[in-house]
Amino acid sequence: MSTTKRNTWQREAVRARLAEAQGFVSAQQLYSVLRDEGSTIGLATVYRNLAQLTEAGEADSLQSLDGENLFRSCSTGHHHHLICRSCGETREIKASVVEEWASRVGAEHGFSEIEHVVDLFGVCERCRSKA
Numbered sequence: 001m002s003t004t005k006r007n008t009w010q011r012e013a014v015r016a017r018l019a020e021a022q023g024f025v026s027a028q029q030l031y032s033v034l035r036d037e038g039s040t041i042g043l044a045t046v047y048r049n050l051a052q053l054t055e056a057g058e059a060d061s062l063q064s065l066d067g068e069n070l071f072r073s074c075s076t077g078h079h080h081h082l083i084c085r086s087c088g089e090t091r092e093i094k095a096s097v098v099e100e101w102a103s104r105v106g107a108e109h110g111f112s113e114i115e116h117v118v119d120l121f122g123v124c125e126r127c128r129s130k131a
Protein backbone atom coordinates (compact mmCIF):
# COMPACT_ATOMS: atom_id res chain seq x y z
CA MET A 1 0.00 0.00 0.00
CA SER A 2 2.76 2.45 0.87
CA THR A 3 4.48 1.38 -2.33
CA THR A 4 1.40 2.27 -4.39
CA LYS A 5 1.20 5.64 -2.71
CA ARG A 6 4.83 6.45 -3.42
CA ASN A 7 4.45 5.42 -7.06
CA THR A 8 1.45 7.71 -7.43
CA TRP A 9 3.40 10.61 -5.98
CA GLN A 10 6.27 9.96 -8.36
CA ARG A 11 3.93 9.69 -11.33
CA GLU A 12 2.38 13.06 -10.44
CA ALA A 13 5.80 14.69 -10.09
CA VAL A 14 6.90 13.40 -13.49
CA ARG A 15 3.59 14.41 -15.07
CA ALA A 16 3.78 17.95 -13.64
CA ARG A 17 7.37 18.58 -14.74
CA LEU A 18 6.66 17.17 -18.18
CA ALA A 19 3.71 19.55 -18.57
CA GLU A 20 5.95 22.52 -17.68
CA ALA A 21 8.70 21.57 -20.09
CA GLN A 22 9.09 23.50 -23.33
CA GLY A 23 8.97 20.99 -26.14
CA PHE A 24 10.37 17.49 -25.95
CA VAL A 25 12.64 16.51 -23.07
CA SER A 26 14.66 13.42 -22.24
CA ALA A 27 14.21 11.35 -19.09
CA GLN A 28 17.64 12.56 -18.02
CA GLN A 29 16.56 16.22 -18.30
CA LEU A 30 13.40 15.65 -16.26
CA TYR A 31 15.42 13.68 -13.74
CA SER A 32 17.82 16.63 -13.32
CA VAL A 33 14.92 19.05 -12.77
CA LEU A 34 13.37 16.78 -10.14
CA ARG A 35 16.69 16.20 -8.36
CA ASP A 36 17.41 19.95 -8.38
CA GLU A 37 14.23 20.60 -6.46
CA GLY A 38 15.19 18.00 -3.87
CA SER A 39 13.30 14.96 -5.09
CA THR A 40 14.75 11.55 -4.23
CA ILE A 41 13.29 10.01 -7.38
CA GLY A 42 15.56 7.67 -9.35
CA LEU A 43 16.33 7.87 -13.04
CA ALA A 44 14.83 4.40 -13.65
CA THR A 45 11.60 5.55 -11.99
CA VAL A 46 11.48 8.63 -14.22
CA TYR A 47 11.92 6.38 -17.26
CA ARG A 48 9.22 3.98 -16.09
CA ASN A 49 6.71 6.74 -15.37
CA LEU A 50 7.36 8.40 -18.73
CA ALA A 51 6.77 5.07 -20.44
CA GLN A 52 3.52 4.62 -18.51
CA LEU A 53 2.31 8.14 -19.35
CA THR A 54 3.10 7.47 -23.01
CA GLU A 55 1.30 4.12 -22.85
CA ALA A 56 -1.74 5.86 -21.32
CA GLY A 57 -1.78 8.44 -24.13
CA GLU A 58 -0.92 11.31 -21.78
CA ALA A 59 2.46 11.91 -23.36
CA ASP A 60 4.05 11.55 -26.77
CA SER A 61 7.45 10.03 -27.27
CA LEU A 62 9.81 10.14 -30.18
CA GLN A 63 13.41 9.49 -30.97
CA SER A 64 15.66 12.47 -31.60
CA LEU A 65 17.97 12.46 -34.61
CA ASP A 66 20.80 11.23 -32.39
CA GLY A 67 18.71 8.35 -31.09
CA GLU A 68 17.65 9.69 -27.70
CA ASN A 69 14.11 8.99 -26.46
CA LEU A 70 12.23 12.24 -25.88
CA PHE A 71 8.88 12.90 -24.24
CA ARG A 72 6.27 15.64 -24.31
CA SER A 73 2.94 16.32 -22.70
CA CYS A 74 0.75 16.67 -25.79
CA SER A 75 -2.84 17.20 -26.77
CA THR A 76 -4.72 13.96 -27.29
CA GLY A 77 -5.61 12.69 -30.71
CA HIS A 78 -3.42 11.90 -33.67
CA HIS A 79 -0.96 14.58 -34.66
CA HIS A 80 2.56 15.11 -35.93
CA HIS A 81 5.37 17.24 -34.57
CA LEU A 82 7.51 19.97 -36.01
CA ILE A 83 10.54 20.28 -33.76
CA CYS A 84 13.36 22.81 -33.73
CA ARG A 85 16.55 20.81 -33.39
CA SER A 86 18.31 23.83 -31.95
CA CYS A 87 16.00 25.04 -29.13
CA GLY A 88 13.48 22.17 -29.00
CA GLU A 89 10.43 24.33 -29.69
CA THR A 90 7.63 22.04 -30.83
CA ARG A 91 4.51 22.68 -32.88
CA GLU A 92 1.75 20.14 -33.16
CA ILE A 93 0.69 19.55 -36.75
CA LYS A 94 -2.82 18.11 -37.04
CA ALA A 95 -3.92 17.09 -40.51
CA SER A 96 -1.70 16.68 -43.53
CA VAL A 97 -1.47 14.87 -46.85
CA VAL A 98 0.42 12.17 -44.94
CA GLU A 99 -2.90 10.74 -43.67
CA GLU A 100 -4.27 10.07 -47.16
CA TRP A 101 -0.89 8.88 -48.46
CA ALA A 102 -0.43 6.41 -45.60
CA SER A 103 -3.79 4.69 -46.01
CA ARG A 104 -3.45 4.61 -49.81
CA VAL A 105 0.04 3.04 -49.68
CA GLY A 106 -1.17 0.57 -47.05
CA ALA A 107 -4.16 -0.42 -49.19
CA GLU A 108 -1.98 -0.79 -52.29
CA HIS A 109 0.05 -3.39 -50.42
CA GLY A 110 -3.00 -5.10 -48.93
CA PHE A 111 -2.38 -3.79 -45.41
CA SER A 112 -5.10 -2.55 -43.10
CA GLU A 113 -5.08 -0.78 -39.72
CA ILE A 114 -2.22 1.40 -40.91
CA GLU A 115 -0.55 3.58 -38.31
CA HIS A 116 2.24 6.04 -38.89
CA VAL A 117 4.59 8.32 -37.02
CA VAL A 118 5.80 11.41 -38.82
CA ASP A 119 7.91 13.97 -37.01
CA LEU A 120 9.71 16.82 -38.72
CA PHE A 121 12.94 18.32 -37.46
CA GLY A 122 14.22 21.71 -38.54
CA VAL A 123 15.42 25.08 -37.29
CA CYS A 124 12.78 27.53 -36.12
CA GLU A 125 12.55 31.14 -37.23
CA ARG A 126 13.87 32.50 -33.93
CA CYS A 127 16.96 30.28 -33.97
CA ARG A 128 17.61 31.05 -37.61
CA SER A 129 17.58 34.80 -37.00
CA LYS A 130 20.04 34.31 -34.12
CA ALA A 131 22.59 32.62 -36.38
Ligand SMILES: [Zn+2]
Pocket residue numbers: 060072074075079080081092
Ligand atom coordinates in the same frame (compact mmCIF):
# COMPACT_ATOMS: atom_id res chain seq x y z
ZN1 LIG B 1 2.44 15.28 -29.62
Ligand SMILES: [Zn+2]
Pocket residue numbers: 084085086087088089123124125126127128
Ligand atom coordinates in the same frame (compact mmCIF):
# COMPACT_ATOMS: atom_id res chain seq x y z
ZN1 LIG C 1 14.57 27.05 -32.28
Ligand SMILES: [Zn+2]
Pocket residue numbers: 078079080098099116118
Ligand atom coordinates in the same frame (compact mmCIF):
# COMPACT_ATOMS: atom_id res chain seq x y z
ZN1 LIG D 1 -0.75 11.43 -39.33
